[in-house]
Amino acid sequence: xxxxxxxxxxxxxxxxxxxxxxxxxxxxxxxxxxxxxxxxxxxxxxxxxxxxxxxxxxxxxxxxxxxxxxxxxxxxxxxxxxxxxxxxxxxxxxxxxxxxxxxxxxxxxxxxxxxxxxxxxxxxxxxxxxxxxxxxxxxxxxxxxxxxxxxxxxxxxxxxxxxxxxxxxxxxxxxxxxxxxxxxxxxxxxxxxxxxxxxxxxxxxxxxxxxxxxxxxxxxxxxxxxxxxxxxxxxxxxxxxxxxxxxxxxxxxxxxxxxxxxxxxxxxxxxxxxxxxxxxxxxxxxxxxxxxxxxxxxxxxxxxxxxxxxxxxxxxxxxxxxxxxxxxxxxxxxxxxxxxxxxxxxxxxxxxxxxxxxxxxxxxxxxxx
Amino acid sequence: xxxxxxxxxxxxxxxxxxxxxxxxxxxxxxxxxxxxxxxxxxxxxxxxxxxxxxxxxxxxxxxxxxxxxxxxxxxxxxxxxxxxxxxxxxxxxxxxxxxxxxxxxxxxxxxxxxxxxxxxxxxxxxxxxxxxxxxxxxxxxxxxxxxxxxxxxxxxxxxxxxxxxxxxxxxxxxxxxxxxxxxxxxxxxxxxxxxxxxxxxxxxxxxxxxxxxxxxxxxxxxxxxxxxxxxxxxxxxxxxxxxxxxxxxxxxxxxxxxxxxxxxxxxxxxxxxxxxxxxxxxxxxxxxxxxxxxxxxxxxxxxxxxxxxxxxxxxxxxxxxxxxxxxxxxxxxxxxxxxxxxxxxxxxxxxxxxxxxxxxxxxxxxxxxxxxxxxxxxxxxxxxxxxxxxxxxxxxxxxxxxxxxxxxxxxxxxxxxxxxxxxxxxxxxxxxxxxxxxxxxxxxxxxxxxx
Numbered sequence: 001x002x003x004x005x006x007x008x009x010x011x012x013x014x015x016x017x018x019x020x021x022x023x024x025x026x027x028x029x030x031x032x033x034x035x036x037x038x039x040x041x042x043x044x045x046x047x048x049x050x051x052x053x054x055x056x057x058x059x060x061x062x063x064x065x066x067x068x069x070x071x072x073x074x075x076x077x078x079x080x081x082x083x084x085x086x087x088x089x090x091x092x093x094x095x096x097x098x099x100x101x102x103x104x105x106x107x108x109x110x111x112x113x114x115x116x117x118x119x120x121x122x123x124x125x126x127x128x129x130x131x132x133x134x135x136x137x138x139x140x141x142x143x144x145x146x147x148x149x150x151x152x153x154x155x156x157x158x159x160x161x162x163x164x165x166x167x168x169x170x171x172x173x174x175x176x177x178x179x180x181x182x183x184x185x186x187x188x189x190x191x192x193x194x195x196x197x198x199x200x201x202x203x204x205x206x207x208x209x210x211x212x213x214x215x216x217x218x219x220x221x222x223x224x225x226x227x228x229x230x231x232x233x234x235x236x237x238x239x240x241x242x243x244x245x246x247x248x249x250x251x252x253x254x255x256x257x258x259x260x261x262x263x264x265x266x267x268x269x270x271x272x273x274x275x276x277x278x279x280x281x282x283x284x285x286x287x288x289x290x291x292x293x294x295x296x297x298x299x300x301x302x303x304x305x306x307x308x309x310x311x312x313x314x315x316x317x318x319x320x321x322x323x324x325x326x327x328x329x330x331x332x333x334x335x336x337x338x339x340x341x342x343x344x345x346x347x348x349x350x351x352x353x354x355x356x357x358x359x360x361x362x363x364x365x366x367x368x369x
Numbered sequence: 370x371x372x373x374x375x376x377x378x379x380x381x382x383x384x385x386x387x388x389x390x391x392x393x394x395x396x397x398x399x400x401x402x403x404x405x406x407x408x409x410x411x412x413x414x415x416x417x418x419x420x421x422x423x424x425x426x427x428x429x430x431x432x433x434x435x436x437x438x439x440x441x442x443x444x445x446x447x448x449x450x451x452x453x454x455x456x457x458x459x460x461x462x463x464x465x466x467x468x469x470x471x472x473x474x475x476x477x478x479x480x481x482x483x484x485x486x487x488x489x490x491x492x493x494x495x496x497x498x499x500x501x502x503x504x505x506x507x508x509x510x511x512x513x514x515x516x517x518x519x520x521x522x523x524x525x526x527x528x529x530x531x532x533x534x535x536x537x538x539x540x541x542x543x544x545x546x547x548x549x550x551x552x553x554x555x556x557x558x559x560x561x562x563x564x565x566x567x568x569x570x571x572x573x574x575x576x577x578x579x580x581x582x583x584x585x586x587x588x589x590x591x592x593x594x595x596x597x598x599x600x601x602x603x604x605x606x607x608x609x610x611x612x613x614x615x616x617x618x619x620x621x622x623x624x625x626x627x628x629x630x631x632x633x634x635x636x637x638x639x640x641x642x643x644x645x646x647x648x649x650x651x652x653x654x655x656x657x658x659x660x661x662x663x664x665x666x667x668x669x670x671x672x673x674x675x676x677x678x679x680x681x682x683x684x685x686x687x688x689x690x691x692x693x694x695x696x697x698x699x700x701x702x703x704x705x706x707x708x709x710x711x712x713x714x715x716x717x718x719x720x721x722x723x724x725x726x727x728x729x730x731x732x733x734x735x736x737x738x739x740x741x742x743x744x745x746x747x748x749x750x751x752x753x754x755x756x757x758x759x760x761x762x763x764x765x766x767x768x769x770x771x772x773x774x775x776x777x778x779x780x781x782x783x784x785x786x787x788x789x790x791x792x793x794x795x796x797x798x799x800x801x802x803x804x805x806x807x808x809x810x811x812x813x814x815x816x817x818x819x820x
Contacts, residue, residue: 113414115595118405178618178646179479179591184510208646210487210519211512218511264620265646295479299411299595299626322478325564327597 099132099140107147114330117300120337124150148364154333159360160342162289162317164198164253169246171254171279171286175272175309176293178260181321183212185293185347186255187219188355192345194223198252203242204229205275208259216257222352235259235271236278243282256287263308273312289316291344296322296329303331306339321347324354328367400425403447411626413599416454416633424450454629455656456638462493463612466584469502469548469556473581474615475574475605476589478562481617483513485589485643486559487520488651494526499554504529504544506537506577507561517559524648527553537561537573541581558583565604578609585612587640590631592619598627599634606635616654617643698794700758704750707743745778749786752776761787 104125111121127150128143137146164170172189176182183206190200202220204227206212213229220227226249228242239256246254258275261268279286290313294302309315318341320329332343343358400421407417427446464470472489474482486503493499503521507513514531521528529547531540541558548556558581563570578586588611590598605611614635616628619642632639639654750758752775757763764772764787773780 109414112408113596115411115597118409177593178484179481181479187511209516210483210523211516213512214515215510215512222511262618262620295591295593297477297591297595297597297601298593299598300409301411301593302595322564325477325597326566326600327595331595 099137099143103140103143104129107143111330114328115299115302115334116330117303117334120154120330120333123337124154124333127153151333152360152364155336155343155363156360157340158318158332158336158343159358160317160344161357162344164193164288167285167288169201169243169251169254169283170288171243171246171256171283172289172291173256173258173276173279173287173313174291174293175258175313175315176260177262177295177298177305178209180260180293180295180298181319181347182206182260182293183215183219183257185319185321185345185355186216186257187223188347188352189255189345190219190223190225191352192355193253194225199250200225200253200255201242201246201249201251202227203239203254203256205235205238205257206259207233207235207238212257212259236275239275239279240282243279243286247283263305263312269308269312276313289344290314291317291319292341293319293321294331296320296327296331297325298331300331300334303334303338306335306341310339310341315341317342317344319343319345319347319355320358323347324349396425396428407626407629411593411595411598411630413596413626413630413633415599416630419633420450420454420629451629452656455632461653462489462585462640464493464497464499464555464584469545469553470585471545471548471556471558471581471583472585472587473558473578473583474560474587474589475609475611476562477564477591477601478510480562480589480591481615481643482562482589483507483516483520483559484646485587485615485617485641485651486517486557487524487648488643489641490521490526490557491524491648492651493555494524500552501526501555501557502529502544502548502551502553503527503557503559504540505531505559506540507559508533508535508537508540509561513559513561520648538576538580541577545581556581565601565608571604571608575608586610587613587615588631588635588637589615589617590627592616592625592627592642594627596630598630602631602634606637611635611637613638613640615639615641615643620644620650700750700753700761700790701755703790703793704747704758707747745776745782746786746789748776749773749778749783761790 107128108121108125111124112118116124124147128146131137131146131150132143135142135146137143174182174186186202190202193200200223202216202225204213204216206216207230217227217229219225226245228238228245230238230241235258242254242256245251256275256279258272259268261272263269276287276290290309292306292309292313292315294305298305306315306318318332318335320332320343323329323346329346335341335343345355346358346363348354348356403424404417404421407420408414412420424446427450462472474486476482483505490501490503494501503517503526505514505517507517508531514533518528518530529540529544531544537560544556544558547553558577560574560577561570563574565571586609588602588605588609590602594601602614614631614637616625616631616639619625628639639656641651642654644650644652749772752772753764757768757772764783769780769783773783776783
């Protein structure tokens, strides 16, 4: 898939260099062709940035640096690797030259490898083609703007920040497949809400997996938050207790952890429906938010997951985790098309602060610039 | 598992079947469909391109000319290529080393490493009669060590204690030492999940590998993984001398493209697949079967294995004896059979493995409904007194009303069950004439509602 880099080498060098100084935290890890070409050029132009960022492991360099960064920068650095792959290949595409069928095909490749899926990719390409012919765009670099706009239009409906001030306690039910990062997300969410001055309580509803309770307890201890759990028993019962306790203690936010489940496990889907019913019994109208945790590594199955959990629980939001890897989470484009459930948060790293509200424009910018 | 791929490819093959012969044109159409189907199943793009190219080349070649019909030929080609892509055979775990044979697990966060360690420990202990020691070198995730400890306790396998304050390499070396001194056959080393681009963590696992020198280094991959599977697999493959791949969460729906991608990139055999949350859910990977299934040919072999595994031999013998002794087949036995069937993973998982259209049929409506119907039957039987179960003839109108009320169904449903039971009983009587457990199995089919 890198063949086109070689083909368009001369025009590539220019834009890569110009973007490099603005994103000093994104040094190329594996030396991909165009980067190798551009590296000496950077050195002569901006030697300072190079001395700051020479270590090839970008994550190691970013972790300490990102502590003092604003969150957009943090998102950018979190997505640096994502951008490195997608953005760089796009930079290659948009480097200039004419808009032709080859370009569209390469664009298709890039979108498909970002997990956007066939329907969303086809849709985006059609949009871009229309924009190009409407505005009479000629240059390949203008195509980038058109693509960004089309993608923005597509995923903007997902940008709806979570409002927690309508109810007290505000009950959040977390669901997801095994290993998506539910418990870790709860730890991060607890920190996030505490940062807003809200009191938080955790309910250890994962009564199935070994040591899930201990894992949540550990997150609770780190955040100094109470965790309600039971030795054994029913997830729904734990939730009931937790809500009772939250009401008594006048807690603002209750985060309910549940066991990971695949949508094909019908009995487990029934179980989580029961958890929801019991929560409603404990506090009419609750849960106020049903969040599905999605792993950015997941391919098109993420869409199936959203549909299945939405049908079972009536999802009100999504969390996309593990965006700090090489996965691009492009499947949200597919989700936006077929089942637009608001994407409340994205996880861009391993520390407690690395969960951020989703902003479509920032996400796209971080992906492309 | 891989159902979408099956559907899409079945569609393609159907359109091809309509044509008298394969031409450049209709092959191109079909290949585009195959490409889209594979992409939707999350097979990575480079792998898809490769696959499509080789199928096309072969389909247009002489092999098609020599075969009976063009349709058969292309199914054959796609099937063969799929098998080739996934590896020619199923490789078992290589434990031929000076004990302890060390197995190292590696993978992304949430891929299912710890659960796989548990499943593997159970398999080695029960099927291979090995003395197994497990150790966790995951000092990062909260309660990761406790998770393995709990699993070990459930399995009654020895757990080597470790502590988050220790260094992973130190933990592993201590565990190896312990395993040597206490004559363990196998040591399973669980590690923390890591991103392939996290250089520090990749260094750590390299050091871990160098320190313990495992005979098997297994890469654990989530079957739901998308296009990025290629990048991850490549990075891990470059960092570690992998010996095999474990594909997890294959009981999820419709994906599994990662199986093709990972296999293509690493060239390492997929040794096991993880299905289900129970610790028994680890099965050997059969590329042949998987390919057949993709093409809608069904996975009959796995089905047979499932049946053998789920069938409680003692229970079956008891039943056979009972039948031989001439004492009739009663509702209690009927219930026992239902429970046996549930042990095999329920109707859905059994039906999914049925070939072709039967499988499709089962998938859509029947699967979930059949499971429900089976539950209902059990509920109705549970509402009967022991006497009624032994002598169903006793059940007349008022008893029926009571049973219906007790199990929350209508009287009609109780009637239906009794009728079904009568038919099964008749069938059983036929079997007793000749006997044999194998025939009992077939008998089950008769009692399934709506089949």
